[in-house]
Amino acid sequence: MKIKQIYTGCLAQGAYYIESNGEVAIIDPLRETQQYVDKAHSDNAKIKYIFETHFHADFVSGHVDLAKKTGAIIIFGPGAETGYDAYIAKDNETFKLGNITIKVLHTPGHTLESSTFLLIDEHGKNHAIFSGDTLFLGDVGRPDLAIKSDLTKEDLAGMLFDSLRQKIMPLADDVIVYPAHGAGSACGKNLSKETVGLLGKQKQTNYALRADMKKEAFVKEVLDGMPPPPQYFAKNAMMNKSGYETFESVLKKGNIALDAEEFESIANQEHALVLDVRPEDEFIKEHIPNSIFIGLHGAFAPWVGALIPDLKQPILLITPKGKEKETVTRLSRVGYDNTLGYLKGGLASWKASGKDIDVLDSISAEEFVEKAKIQDMNILDVRKSGEYQSMYLNIKGVENFPLDFINDNLYAIDKHKTYYIHCAGGYRSVIAASILKARGFYNLVNIEGGFDELKKTGVQMSDFVCPTTIK
Structure with missing residues (x-):
């Protein structure tokens, strides 16, 4: 028996490859599936099953493509309804894989069809x-993503409580837990950085598995402080339920080199969004006017999903050299399948053609602090509200303006004012500034290095909630 976790840090997502006696099962595969086919081939094995724990909301699974490539059977838990061929298993139904058995445990709560797969050696x-x-390490899945007219998030949380206690907690302490996500995922609140653990440790340390916890307390605790889900979650879940364009066709369409003239022409004709994924220091120095920055090196795909409302939005790319294919791939993982190409030669070719470039005004933390001592300033802190509430700048004019909700809160700021923008380390503030500039806010100054650098200056901090919070 062989178990391999294939973990993708950008999505904080774990897919699984299980092989026994020449037969393979894949659990929750990523959109690009050739890696699983190649792995099975190297093991001289055949992919027999594709198990889906639920209709994922935070990424587009590769189950449909993988089934077409290999003839493997897609298996969901009870109650799932799909727009493609799939086997809907019964609770406690078993599937033989070589010398081992995989048993379906229906565990509704995160979603109605959610199931846990028990591997019996x-x-x-x-x-x-x-x-x-x-069940995550340190947390459980959010129960507010599959609400129907006759169900509330409280109803789903109650189902999750029952699932954990009836199906998961009776299992032995030495059972290994392989969750779908780790820290960084928006599918829970307090996920561990660890991606594999023992059930016994979770019984001891995971708040949701306290033996003496009552259902009412569980419902309250699991929902307390739960932020709204990102806008793309429901759309990704529908793609996973209904089907989607093949990854290969998405890659073929998007991984196309365009010279500056072609790039500009397509941008104008298709009303395409120009997405710049280079490091933020390069974007600050020069970028195409009205382009949006979301750096590939950060939590790229989740931020794209949170900030670009339309999955069908035509997109043109500015990428570091050699990162074109990777960028199209990572966009497709969250359902953005309408990439139309990338700028060949990058900004150098754009400038060589005589076209305009723009810059983002930027200031060091030290310069900002000196200015703040002698004048009132409008400061946008684009960190999450929880980060802001734990510690913020004790300077007049600081407002919390979370990047997550920037599209909803543009009305709250004034185009005629100058705003100084910071986040924790400098990544999110440049994203926010690029979006604001594209929407006609031109008086913006980025604070380099964000809150991390501001702390180093010794500027006075406060550890209580600042009243100037936009959302």
Whole structure:
């Protein structure tokens, strides 16, 4: 028996490759599926099953493409309805894979069809659970993503409580837990950085598995402080349920080199968004006017999903050399399949053609602090509200303007004022500034290095909630 976790840091997502006696199961595959086919080929094995723990909301799974490539059967838990061929398993139904068995444990709560897959080894011993978004290390899945007219998030939280206690907690402490996500995912609140653990440790340390916890307390605690889900979640879940364009066709369409004239022409004709994924220091120094920055080196795909409302938005790319294919791939993981090409030769070719470039005004933390001592300033702190509430600048004029909600809160700021923008380290503030500039806010100054650098200056901080919070 062989178990391999294939973890993708940008999405904080774990897919799983399980092989036994020449037969393979893939659990929650990523959009680009050739890696699984190649791995099975190297093991001289055949992919037999594709298990989906639920209809994922935070990424587009590769289950449909992988089934077409390999003839493997897609398996969902009870209650799932799909727009493609899939086998809908019964609770406690088992599937043989070589010398091992995979048992379906229906664990509704995160979503109604959510299921945990129990791996029983060749000796008949419960070896591991692939818990999807039902159980994370340190947390459980959010129960507010599959609400129907006759169900509330409280109803789903109650189902999750029952699922954990009836299906998960009775298992032995030495059962290994392989979750679908780790720290950084928006599918829970307090996920661990660890991506594999033992169930016994979770029983001891995970707040949601306290033995003495009552259902009412669980419902309250699991929902307390739960931020709204990102806008793309429902759209990705629908793609996973209904089907989607093949990854290969998306890549073929998007991984096309365009010279400056072609690039500009397509941008104008298709009303394409110009997405610049270079490091933020390069964007600050020079960029195409009205382009949006979301750097590839950060939490790229989730920020794209949170900030670009339309999955069908035509997109043109400015990328570091050699990162064109990777960028199209990572966009497709969250359902942005309408990339139309990238600028060949990057900004150098754009400038060589005589076209305009823009810059983002930027200031060091030290310069900012000196200015703040002698004049009132309008300061936008674009960190998450929880970050802001734990510590903020004790300077008059600081407003919390979370990047997550920037599209909803543009009305709250004045185009005629100058704003100084910071985040924690400098990545999100440049994203925010690029979006604001594209929307006609031109009097913007980025604070280099963000809050991390501001702290180093010794400027006075405060550890209580500042009253100037936009959202």
